[in-house]
Amino acid sequence: MERITFFRTTAMQKGEYVSFMSETDRQLVANDVNRMRLGGLHPLFKDKLLLVQQTHGVLPGNSLTEAKNNAEYYRDTRYVAFSIAVRSATYNSDPAISEAADRVLKVVDEIGNPTKLSDSKGTARLFNLQTNLQPYSADIQLIGVDGRLAELVSANGEFVRLQDEWYKAGGEKPSGNMFAARQQLDPVYKNIVNCINSFAVINGVAAYESFILAHNKLIAQYKTIIASRKTRAKKAAQDDSAETAE
Numbered sequence: 001m002e003r004i005t006f007f008r009t010t011a012m013q014k015g016e017y018v019s020f021m022s023e024t025d026r027q028l029v030a031n032d033v034n035r036m037r038l039g040g041l042h043p044l045f046k047d048k049l050l051l052v053q054q055t056h057g058v059l060p061g062n063s064l065t066e067a068k069n070n071a072e073y074y075r076d077t078r079y080v081a082f083s084i085a086v087r088s089a090t091y092n093s094d095p096a097i098s099e100a101a102d103r104v105l106k107v108v109d110e111i112g113n114p115t116k117l118s119d120s121k122g123t124a125r126l127f128n129l130q131t132n133l134q135p136y137s138a139d140i141q142l143i144g145v146d147g148r149l150a151e152l153v154s155a156n157g158e159f160v161r162l163q164d165e166w167y168k169a170g171g172e173k174p175s176g177n178m179f180a181a182r183q184q185l186d187p188v189y190k191n192i193v194n195c196i197n198s199f200a201v202i203n204g205v206a207a208y209e210s211f212i213l214a215h216n217k218l219i220a221q222y223k224t225i226i227a228s229r230k231t232r233a234k235k236a237a238q239d240d241s242a243e244t245a246e
Contacts, residue, residue, distance in 0.1 A: 002205065002212045003197045007219045009186055011226050013076075014118075014178050015069040018056045020222050021049050021185060024215065028192070031211040037199055041192055048185040055118065055181040064166040071162045072122075073229075075155040076115040079126070082148040083108055089143040100139035107132050118178045119163060126156045 012020060025046065033042040086108055089101035111132060114125035130153055133140065140146050200208040 002209060002216070003200070004193045004212055005216050005219050007223070009182075009189065012222065013073065013229075014056055015072070016222060016225060017182060018052060020218065021052060021189065023218055024189065025049055027211055027214050027218065031208075031214070035207050036196065036211065037203070037207075038192060038195065041188065041195065045185070045188045045192060048181075048188050052178070052181045052185050055178050064162060064169050068159070068162045068166045071155070071159040072119065075122075075126075075152070075159045078148070078152040078155040079113075079115055082145060082152045083113075085145045085148045086143065089145065092143070097143050100136075100142045104133065104136050104139050104143065104145070107136060116179065121177075123156060123160055123163075126152070130156075 009017065009020070028036075028038065028042060028045070033039055086101055086105050090098050090105055092098045092101065108129065111125060111129045114122040114129070117125060130149075133149065137146075140149060196208050196211065200212065205212075
C-alpha cells in the first residue's frame, strides 16, 4: 500500500520550506480534507502556515522574489566559503598564519552563523561580523581570506539592495523568527502525514490515494532540489579549500 514518504523538512532552506508547505496546503484542499477526516487538523495547519508565510514575507506574484531568494542563497554560500577558508588556515604549518587564523576564527565563532536566521537578523549579524573583523585586517590579509571576505560583504550588500527593491515592489516585511515559526508548523505537518498513513490502512486507501501520490511526487521533487544544492555546496567548499591550500 502506498504511504507518504518520510521527509526531513529541516533540510529545506527558508524559501523552499514556505513553497513546500504552501503546495502541501493546496494538495490538502484539492483532495478534500473532510473526506480524508482531517477537518480538525487542517485549520491548525493553515494557521501555522500563515504564520510561516508572514514571517518569511511571502507575496505571490512579486517579480523580485526569485532574485531575492537567489541572492540570499549566494550570500549564505559566501559566508560558508569564508568561514571554511578561515578554519582551514588554522591548520597551516606556518605558526604566524595559524595564529592569525585563530584570532579571526574566534571573531567568526563569537558572532555565530547567520545562515539559519531570518533575513533581517542574518543581515544584521553579517554587518556585525564585518565591523568586528576590521581590527583584524592584517590577520585577514596574512591568511589570504581578504578576497573571501570581500565577496561576502558584497553579497550581503547585494541582498540588502534586492530586498529593499522587493519591499518596494510589494513584498511584506518579515516579522518574528522563522525558526520558531517552523517549529510550530512542523509537528502539525508530521501529524497530518501520520494520520493519512494510518487512516489509509484503517479506512482503505481510496480517500487518500490521490493525495499520497501527489504528495510523494512533491517530496521527491524537493529531495532532488536539496540533494543538488548540497552537491553544489560541497563542491564549492572543496574548491574553496583547494584555493586556500594553494
